[in-house]
Amino acid sequence: MGEIRSPYFSIDQEHLKDNAEIRSPYFSSGEDYLGVNAEIRSPYFSFDTQDYHGDNAGIHSSYFSAADYHGEDAEIPSGTFFHQDNIVENPYNAENFVEQDIVQNIYNTEKLIQRAEIEKLYSDLDLEAGAEYRIVKLVLNDENCIYRVPDALRKSNEAIYTPQEVSIGPIHRDKKNLQPMTTQKVRYLKEFCNRVVGETRVQQVKFLEKIWNTIKEDEERIRRCYGDGAHEVAENDQFAKMVLLDAVFILEYLLRNKDFKKYGDDSLLRRNGLRFRIRQDFLLLENQLPFFILEKLYDHLLEDGEGNYTSFRDLAYEYLNRYNASAYKPSDKEILHFTDLVRSSLSVNHPDPRSDEPIGKFYSATKLHEAAINFKEFRDECLLDVKFSSTKGELRIPRLRIDHHTELLFGNLIALERCHYKGEEYICHYVKLLDTLVAKTKDVDLLIKNKIIDTDRDGASVKNLIDKLSAETSEEYSIYYNLYKQLDQHYQNSWLKNSAYFREVYFGNLWRSTATVSAAVLLLFTFVQTICAVVALR
Structure with missing residues (x-):
């Protein structure tokens, strides 16, 4: 033997x-x-x-x-x-x-x-059947930043919180439909080692040991990033191995995606549908690794690899910034993970912290338009940077792209804020603002006409989506408190709103206009006939 x-x-x-x-x-x-x-x-x-x-x-x-x-x-x-x-x-x-x-x-x-x-x-091998299998359970702490989506949110649409192609981290790691990607993770680990140190056996082993030790040194910190229930992983090196495979997969995938022409024959890149689903999976709150460990492992590439590579933050920002692209990079803020990176880029510039006073009166887009308020696209600005100019009568709003991934994007951002950003729910406040503006389908049509909303959907579909997202928020206070107040003052002081109301009620469409004109003509003829009768009596 x-x-x-x-x-x-x-x-x-x-x-x-x-x-x-x-x-x-x-x-x-x-x-x-x-x-x-x-x-x-x-x-x-x-x-x-x-x-x-x-x-x-x-x-x-x-x-x-x-x-x-x-x-x-x-x-x-x-x-x-x-x-x-x-x-x-x-x-x-x-x-x-x-x-x-x-x-x-x-x-x-x-x-x-x-x-x-x-x-x-070895469950299939019947070996060590009595082996001890321990589960680590960590208490919630200030380092928690990756959570299971609350049931109240998940029940509205479970699909937008669940990965379709690749599991990242411990929460979905045992899903059978995601297991085929394990082979690709292994392949990418080999390719990443080749990228950094070449194909020399000795160098690859040394490099693998190096990145393994990096993970082991921060293993407990990584575990503490997962909220209640999300950290239940075997208390052994399986956790570190999971982090190694998932983290290196992310790094190599982003690098290959950036240099798409060179790696166009990669099975994970050549199919547009698969690329799209992987990008969505990287956005999910439950499907994350801490950003700091990705940066640390990427730093080994910068230290040991050859060639010019951008920073990992810039690499990740470029990859994820296709979702309602923002011109602002969250350069100074600590990034928790990919979901947080997107939130940070969309909310770099936001109004002042929320007021302690509840939201007062608010008006729909058509009501504001009746009060001579024009809607203008706010180009190249942070999505949340909504401003009103009383002198010009302009409400300037950055363009919002609404398509088939909007619900997934905002659903996970809302879930992150509900779990982690208590009192700083900026995305929730923005969604609530949209909801106040689109009370009816005609409000959506007005915003589409003024290029505030960019979409291929019809007005009713967009309104239903905004209503659905807004239902997941319950904000009585808002960072847009001052904006609501300014709009209310302008509306109350605008004499034009009366004439606008008259136009809406009596000339809102062709039938109303026809009826109004007909009634006016009839009234005029009646008046003339009356005058003629009085004159005849004399």
Whole structure:
């Protein structure tokens, strides 16, 4: 029986046959196929989807491989590193192979793999059935920033809070429909290592150890970012491995998306529908990693990689800024995650903090228009930067794009504010302002006509969407308190609103106009007839 006496670590494929022996944690990102009577007794770490070992192979210590095929009775008694090498049917003594082609003692996997989730990984193998599976439960604290969406919000439309293609973080990691993306995460991990340090085996191992240690150093801080219930992940290195795969996937995907022409044949990039769904998944509140760990891992690329790369904040901003694009980058503010990055860019410039006085009277768009208030698009401004000029009688509003992802975007921003930004619900206040302006379908039509709303939808559909989003907010106070007050004063002081009311009531459409004119003509004829009768009597 062959022996491999150190932790087994792989980023490709390994083949195990009957009676393989691996003496402690076996770590794999996908499916691991072990032969009959396999025994696992030492750390085994794999970044691929399939692992195969030869007959009677015993693994007892550090073993690191990229694609390894072991013949029967191979014996490798110390830390070894294989890369794309095949040993079949034991054609020569493995000890000589180690001396010729294996870099020894490169990487001590004992430092990398401290614990493993055996019951989870080997449920199909009936191994270690009694293994302890502990769940970490952290209390809520000031570092919480990634939450489960409250049930009150989720029940309105669960789909806008649920990833379709890729899980990021612990909340949706076990969803079966998202598991196929694991293979792509593994592929992107390899590609990221190639990008930074090239294809040299030694350098890749060192770099992998470097980014792993970065995650392990901040593991507890990362865990504390998840709100109540969102952090329930096995208390072992599975959590760190999840962060590694998810974080590197994000980094490599954003880099490839930026250089789309170079990577146009990538299966994740060449289909527009898939690209769109992945972008949406990156926006979801429940589908996040803390921004700080992404920045730290990206910094290793800046330090060790060749070529010119922008900062990660700029890279992420450019990728996500397609949603109601903002000209403002949240440069100074601490960013919590991708959902928060979008919120920050949309609310860089916002009115003063909310007033403690409740919102007073407010008027719809057509009512304001009746009072001689014109609507004007506020170009290249922050979405929330709505201003009124009483001297010009202009309400200036940045253009809002409404399409098939608007509900998902604002739904998750509202959920973030409800969970995290108590007293600073700027997006909620903006949605409530929109709701006051579009009391009727004709209000939407007026805003579309004045290029305040950019959409391919009809007015009724837009109004229903705004009503639905506004129903998730319950704001009696607003950062737009002063704006409401200014509009009310202007409306009350405007004599034009009476003439505007007259036009609306009596000349609002063709039928009203026809009826009004007919009635006026009839009244005129009646008056003339009366005068004629009086004159005739004289």
